Amino acid sequence: MTSPNSQPIGVFDSGVGGLSVLRALRAELPHERFVYLADSAHAPYGERGDAYVGARTHAITRHLLEQHGIKALVVACNTATAAAIHEVRSRYPALPLVGLEPAIKPALAVTQTGRVGVIGTRGTLTSAKFGKLLAGLQGQAEFVVQPCDGLAHAIERSVDRPVPxxxxxxxxxxLCERYIEAMGAFGTAAGEMDTLVLGCTHYIFAERDLRTLVGPAVRFIETGEPVARQTRRLLEGAGLLAAPQEQPAAPDLQLYTTGGLPQLQAAARRWLDVPADGCHTVAITSETTETTETTQHSL
Incomplete structure (x- = not known):
């Protein structure tokens, strides 16, 4: 019988942006197996309603449990976390579950000017969950919050193109230029934003663009490493950490997408150094538990 400790950790996002979190998870937890699912056919979550995002989150969670026997779930999407994680916790109380939120608390620890920029999807930044988080930190810093409509989708579409x-x-x-200019001055002088919170997992993959726009002195805060550390803490607390000798012969990483396979393959090669044959397609409906999977390889 397979040990629960050797079962994979599920990770999902609305697209390939969550690969930034997966990269941090693999570094923090090198003996674990992972199943990653990009719901690219239904992206972008950040521009859809809570009911839609919630339905997708429940369908994907159910799929990962039933088809892959995951022992823990990382919701590597700020929008899905804000819209649905409380319902997932209620439905699966025994499942170790880690969600994301824009890392404005860590930003407080590093800002020197007291002005912090926050970029994210509209779904995340207008959610009740983010509003409550922000309200709890009022008076500790000034937060300049900027929804970035279309940015995650643009990054998603660019991954299988040559890097310019x-x-x-x-x-x-x-898009980066439009939103950064709308926020105001970045820098280390008084009144400038010296810290930028990347409130969407996709945005770290636009780091070069953002860095060019805000300058070299601005500190970027993203969520991959804190999420990886929290996942380790939860697994340790539940006694579910995999030891090296517990790893079965099954692949240590499987990648799936509900959208175009070339996009996931290109992102996996670029950001994880994973070959194309580690990527697969999957169809997941929100209405039933029926799913189909197919393996495809590069043409």
Whole structure:
């Protein structure tokens, strides 16, 4: 009988942005197995309603439990966390569960000017969960909050294209430039934002664009490493950490997408150094538990 400790950890996002969290998880937990699911066919979550995002979150959680026997779940999506994680906790109380929220608390520890920029999807930044988080920190710093409509989707669409020599002129650059300019001055002088919270897992993959726009002195805060450490703490508390000798012969990483396979393959190669044959397609409906999976390889 397979030990529960050797079962995989499920990780999902609305697209390939959650690979930034998966990268941190694999570094923190090198003996664990992972199943990653990108719900790219239904992205972007950040521009959809809570009911829609909640239905997708429940369907994917159910799929990962039933088809892959996951021992823990990381919701590597700020929007899905805000919209549905409380319901997932209620439905699966025994499942170790880690969600994401924009890392504005860690930003407080590093800002020197007291002005912090926060970028994220509209779904995340207008959620009750984020509003409560922000309200609890009022008076400790000034937060400049900027929804970035379309940015996650633009990053998603760019992953299977060659990396341009210069970021200027791309769709991702144009959106980054628009939103960063709307926020005001970045820098280390009084009244400037010296810290930028990347409140969407996709945004770290636009780091070059954002860095060019805000300058070298601004500190970026993202959630991959804190989430990885919290996942370790939960697994330790539940006695579910995998030891090296508990690893079965099964692959230590499986990647699935509900959208286009070339996109996931390109992202996996670029950001995880994972070969194309580790990527698969899957269809998951929100209405039933029926799912289908197919394995495809590069053409």
């Amino acid at each position: 020599a210069s970021p200027q002129g791309t769709e991702t650059w144009d």
